Amino acid sequence: MVYENKTDWPEKYDINKLVSIQESIDKFIKGEKTSERRNDRYADPGDEILLDGHLFVVEDVYPQQLKNVTEENAREEGYKDLEEYKKALTSIHHGVVWDPEQVVWAHYLKEK
Numbered sequence: 001m002v003y004e005n006k007t008d009w010p011e012k013y014d015i016n017k018l019v020s021i022q023e024s025i026d027k028f029i030k031g032e033k034t035s036e037r038r039n040d041r042y043a044d045p046g047d048e049i050l051l052d053g054h055l056f057v058v059e060d061v062y063p064q065q066l067k068n069v070t071e072e073n074a075r076e077e078g079y080k081d082l083e084e085y086k087k088a089l090t091s092i093h094h095g096v097v098w099d100p101e102q103v104v105w106a107h108y109l110k111e112k
Helices: 022-030 071-076 082-092
Strands: 035-038 048-051 054-065 103-111
Touching: 022 048, 022 054, 022 103, 035 071, 071 082
Parallel strands: none
Antiparallel strands: 035 103, 048 054, 054 103
């Protein structure tokens, strides 16, 4: 399902669970990562999250099917290319395959 209208968006989860892997937190702090795609929505633009003492503000959130994730999106996620991103996702979640139709939520963060 692609959410065409924001009024149809699901309730958001706790923003403090948006970035839960230390390697990802480190990449955000170093500026090597600007986005986090998750299966669920964790924030709205303007929400703030503290990552290891660094305050970040959510600049954008939107739903995206995996088939529409680009090479640039993969680099924003902190990977060298889309193939590395795909491998990382399928290895993090045991038994998961890359489903091009799956909708993920792109969250863009910027240090405040």
